[in-house]
Amino acid sequence: MQNLRLDSLEILAAIVRAGGFRAAAVERGVSSSALSQSVNALEDALGIRLLNRTTRSVSPTDAGKRLLRQLEPALADIKAALDDLNLLREQPSGTIRINAPAPAVDHILCPIVFDFMRYFPEVNFELISDAAIIDIVKHGYDAGVRFGKQLEQDMIAVPLGPTLRYAIVATPEYLRQNGTPSAPHDLIDHNCIQRRFPGGTYAVWHFEKDGEPLEITPTGRLTLSTAHQELQAALASQGIAHVFEDYAQAHLATGDLIEVLADWSPQLPSWFLYYPSRRHSSAAMQAFLQHIRGYSHRLHPKKQQA
Structure with a gap:
């Protein structure tokens, strides 16, 4: 067996963790070809293939899986040892x-x-x-x-910031043309801006008043994937948006957007x-x-x- 470079082992773990050479290269700030050369050298040194490569995916071989099972705890120990030294520095890095x-x-x-x-x-x-x-x-x-x-259960949780709430917002122009909803059920007659998550599911709008919870599955002509896009669509009078209050605050203050159904918006964790x-x-x-x-x-x- 030829001499091995320890960084080649860490590179192998990074490629599998990231799901491919390109993602691992971005993570490490190097080129995909450099990572490929490192893995090729590692496979040559061990005399066995560790990764199955196709034009669309990268996955570990049985030998690669076996190596990584034993390798990952050791890499974690090495990282912890280096971090212990980092504690002695005046500034962590x-x-x-x-x-x-x-x-x-x-x-x-x-x-x-x-x-x-x-x-x-x-x-x-x-x-x-x-x-x-x-x-x-x-x-x-x-x-x-x-x-x-x-x-x-094995995670430690630290709260970040205050409680949250959603705001249902639209432009004055949209509300003049389409009317202002006075209850969540009125949204059925409105053009609501929908959001679809990466997994394919659609966002459900949650409401609560006097202890009565209510869920609405919005319908509308426009479906987007981020809160920023929804906010831009609302500002363009494309419909009613459902966004965290933080996104809409500045526009509510200027009057570019108006919040509706505020008394139905529950406090959230x-x-x-x-x-x-x-x-x-x-x-x-x-x-x-x-x-x-x-x-x-x-x-x-x-x-x-x-």
Whole structure:
């Protein structure tokens, strides 16, 4: 057996985790060809094929799966050992990868991360906007953000920001032409802007008043996939949009949008950042968690004292 490079083993794990050479190359900031050459050298050194490659997909062979099962815990131990050394530095370094839905990235994570980066210039961030529920450990993320506490039991959850609410909004022009709904059932006669999630399901609009919950499946001519797109469509008088209040606040203040059915909008749980309880957190991640607590205290000092 020829001499092996340890970084080739980590590259193999990254390719399988990312689902292909291109995604792994983007993650690592190198070319796909460089990763391919590394895996080819590893396979030549071991004398066995580790990856099945087609023009559309990459998957581990049986030998690759067997190697990765034993390899991943060892790579985690190496990462933890390096992070222990990082604790001795005056400033933590490294990369923090977080998976979160776009609204959480836009209105919660970005302000916190930008503030953190001012104090910790050697820490890099990768924020991935993704509404799908994934295994953050399997996909190589340090943390994820999800709505409420609907998390796995082996995760630690940290609240991010205040409670949330949806706003049902439309332009004055649209409401003049089509009327203003006074109850959720009135939306049946309106052109509602629909959202379809990556998995193919459509968003359901939830309402509540006097303890009475109600769900509406909106219908309309336009279907989109992000809150930003929905907001732009509402501003263009294409229909009624259902977006987190944070997205619409500035336009509500100027009168470009009007909120309807406000008395039917329930208070919702906050966003929660979660991370695995059984895995050693890097020095950078520990510093970020501490920063989150301090950031929340600065924004809501009275709430923290209560």
